[in-house]
Amino acid sequence: MIALPDTLRVFERGWLSANNVLFIDDATQDTTLVDTGYVTHAAQTVALVENALDGRPLRRVINTHLHSDHCGGNAALQARWQPVTSIPAAEAPAVSIWDDDALSFVATGQQCTRFTFDDVLRDGDTLCLGGIDWQVIAAPGHDPHAVMLFAPQSRILISGDALWENGFGVIFPELDGESGFAEQAAILDCIDTLDARIVIPGHGRVFDDVAQAVTRARSRLEYLRSDPLRNATHAIRVLVKFKLLEAQTISREDLFAWFAGTPLMQRVRARYVAAQSMEAVFDQAMKALAKVGALVRDGEMVSNRD
CATH class of the missing domain: 1.10.10 (Arc Repressor Mutant, subunit A)
Incomplete structure (x- = not known):
């Protein structure tokens, strides 16, 4: 069993919905959810969060990126609690006018209920979540606008779909002839330099064999890149x-x-x-x-x- 800080808990959701990371810090009255699952699971997401909050309001939602399985619960959570919602900065124009094409939902044949945002996440930003300082790190590759969150003191990485225990998310930019393999390689190099001891991935279980996971991801990337x-x-x-x-x-x-x-x-x-x-x-x-x-x-x- 991998020990996580008391103010952090992970809902492992399977593959239709991304994992959710919930911070509850009564000392600072911080309650933040990172990633919100797919829209057809939105009621379940609300129920999971409501049960864990035990009467507290949800004050903030953060999305590592805006693929449908990571932001599909945003609208339901906003309807329930009106949390401050933070998204990657490059997605702000598309969300502001709700450009389904730019947001990939139409392109992939998936669903997402329209939501709003209050502020944006930029590479180099620092956030305090659960009484822990987290760095925002740009993580292009799977998605050109994705970010990760890294806590240097506890050496915990919330990796989204940039790194799983056995791989990473589809390199979508390459499907349209845009660069994605090089960016994925660079973000794996970046993860190496972080010396994370625990990774909370977008899908799959929390893991601590980080170096081995990066090695496996590099091997997978080279396999895809070669053809x-x-x-x-x-x-x-x-x-x-x-x-x-x-x-x-x-x-x-x-x-x-x-x-x-x-x-x-x-x-x-x-x-x-x-x-x-x-x-x-x-x-x-x-x-x-x-x-x-x-x-x-x-x-x-x-x-x-x-």
Whole structure:
């Protein structure tokens, strides 16, 4: 069991919703939630937070980045408590006018209820959360605008999707021909220099084998970097799996309609496998997910399998 400060607790949420990190410090009356899960889990997020707060108000929400599984509970939490909400600075213009395209929700075929923000997070900022000082560190790669939070004294890193125990999030910028591999490599180097002893990732369990996790992440990155089609193929499968996590059971017809109508799927196919039909790309993803037991077919119905 990895010991964390008394003012910090982690809700490990699985893969549809990102993990939530809740700070409660009665000495400073600080109650802050980092990342808020997916919109279909919003009621559960509110219930988890409300139970842990035990009558206290939630005063602040922070998002490491604005992918739907990290900010989908923002609107529900704002409706319940009106917390001050802090987002990465580069996302402020898109959130201000609610540009679904710029915010990736339309591109990935995912949902997010509109929310507002009160201030922004910039590389080099310092925050006091749970009576602990945290540095804001820019963490591009998986998402160009993402940030991490690092507590130098306790050597705890809230890494978002920049580092998991066994990898990191899809390198989305590369799917559109933009740089992402180099940035991911640089952020792994940065994590190395931090000498963190504990990592709270965006997905998966809290871990303390940090050096080994960075080594595994570097190996994974080189594998993807050596053939960018691998990153694209992985992204397709991840997005289909995410849709299945959301729907649980869906007809093949409806799943393919979602797949074919998702802009990022269309762009990935055009860039990487233009010679194949959209249906062929879809069938390949379905077969790959079925092979590893991530979905099951029953006639025309497709169901998620954990």
